[in-house]
Amino acid sequence: MKIKYNLLKEEKDTHARLGTIETNYGVFETPMFMPVGTEATVKTLNVEELKDVHAGIILANTYHLWLRPGEDIVDQAGGLHEFMKWDGPILTDSGGFQVFSLAKPKDITEDGVKFKNHLNGDTLFLTPEKSIEIQNKLGSDIAMSFDECPPASASHDYLKQSIERTIRWAKRGKKVHNNPNQALFGIIQGGPYEDLRKYSAIETTKLDFDGYSIGGVANDGENKLDMYKAIEYSTPYMPKDKLRYLMGVGDPIDLIEGTIRGVDIFDCVSPTRLARHGHYLTKYGKFNIKNSKNKDDFSVLDSDCDCYTCKKGYSKAYIRHLIVAQETLGARLLSIHNIRYLIKLTEDIRKAIKEDKMIEFREQFIKDYYGEKGLPYKENLQEMSKDNKN
Numbered sequence: 199m200k201i202k203y204n205l206l207k208e209e210k211d212t213h214a215r216l217g218t219i220e221t222n223y224g225v226f227e228t229p230m231f232m233p234v235g236t237e238a239t240v241k242t243l244n245v246e247e248l249k250d251v252h253a254g255i256i257l258a259n260t261y262h263l264w265l266r267p268g269e270d271i272v273d274q275a276g277g278l279h280e281f282m283k284w285d286g287p288i289l290t291d292s293g294g295f296q297v298f299s300l301a302k303p304k305d306i307t308e309d310g311v312k313f314k315n316h317l318n319g320d321t322l323f324l325t326p327e328k329s330i331e332i333q334n335k336l337g338s339d340i341a342m343s344f345d346e347c348p349p350a351s352a353s354h355d356y357l358k359q360s361i362e363r364t365i366r367w368a369k370r371g372k373k374v375h376n377n378p379n380q381a382l383f384g385i386i387q388g389g390p391y392e393d394l395r396k397y398s399a400i401e402t403t404k405l406d407f408d409g410y411s412i413g414g415v416a417n418d419g420e421n422k423l424d425m426y427k428a429i430e431y432s433t434p435y436m437p438k439d440k441l442r443y444l445m446g447v448g449d450p451i452d453l454i455e456g457t458i459r460g461v462d463i464f465d466c467v468s469p470t471r472l473a474r475h476g477h478y479l480t481k482y483g484k485f486n487i488k489n490s491k492n493k494d495d496f497s498v499l500d501s502d503c504d505c506y507t508c509k510k511g512y513s514k515a516y517i518r519h520l521i522v523a524q525e526t527l528g529a530r531l532l533s534i535h536n537i538r539y540l541i542k543l544t545e546d547i548r549k550a551i552k553e554d555k556m557i558e559f560r561e562q563f564i565k566d567y568y569g570e571k572g573l574p575y576k577e578n579l580q581e582m583s584k585d586n587k588n
């Protein structure tokens with residue numbers, strides 16, 4: 199079977215949704231955060247550790263696995279689940295995001311995208327059909343349509359053309375998709391523009407995909423308001439009975455704001471990337487373990503956290519030592535903690551939806567996480583969400 203989304207409840211004051219997803223590899227609840235396993239591994243974690251942080255689903259990157267080891271090797275192994283020994287659900291991206299970051303504008307054509315392999319410099323060509331064929335062989339539970347990923351600076355005119363092309367590409371990909379156990383998602387683009395998001399959402403959902411993603415919003419935290427608007431302009435036109443996936447977003451506040459606007463799943467490399475740089479997430483914000491005050495601090499990262507790192511009692515002093523000494527265990531212990539933090543956050547969000555307390559939950563989160571500094575953006579988004587409820 200393909201996936202099945204069950205909408206269990208909509209929150210009273212916001213667009214937040216509580217749901218479950220049934221897949222051939224088990225059921226998980228939404229909202230949910232997906233850890234990213236770029237090279238068919240969530241960096242430094244084995245699959246038991248992924249179960250232990252309660253990961254409901256993970257993401258693997260089509261571009262990287264196409265180049266190395268190649269989709270045929272994964273296929274011969276029996277598909278991604280068997281290859282990496284993960285018996286939970288897997289989502290693959292289309293490879294578009296990586297390819298567009300490597301391609302020159304002149305190499306983007308109606309047929310597909312020409313770019314240089316980042317490993318050996320060979321010239322390669324990725325088309326909507328090829329992306330789907332690779333994902334069919336990888337055998338993920340959810341595959342993504344190949345979409346054009348325009349730069350954040352793209353004009354309204356460019357974005358309009360780009361949406362038209364993305365819709366033509368979505369149709370081409372859908373035609374060659376032939377894995378009966380794999381869902382295929384369409385992707386909604388349109389930058390920060392209301393008319394374009396609406397148009398893209400209406401036209402893409404007409405194609406009747408198994409679920410839908412909101413693309414073109416992943417950013418470095420500079421344009422949060424644009425991101426929230428892009429979500430608000432998209433979700434009202436997305437079917438209620440299908441899963442909604444916000445691509446490449448994992449800042450804790452964005453999980454809350456995304457949920458409030460009707461998003462179900464999120465992914466981001468941030469928890470493992472932050473860990474490699476010595477950063478860890480807590481209720482009271484993001485901290486750097488390398489800070490010298492941790493040198494002789496023998497307390498755990500977060501005494502309320504139920505992750506392996508905190509339960510076992512590894513101290514800040516020890517983890518700081520490991521990170522400073524560039525020992526891989528340091529990044530691993532912090533990765534386990536950070537991923538568990540984000541997944542636990544989605545568990546708390548689900549509880550808030552059940553109790554119809556999303557607005558209160560958001561307020562308390564901001565107080566705890568940002569403290570005196572307050573929000574990293576100015577407008578009152580809470581009011582915007584309430585007004586938008588229809």
Ligand SMILES: [Zn+2]
Nearest residue numbers: 503505508535
């Ligand atoms: Zn922890």
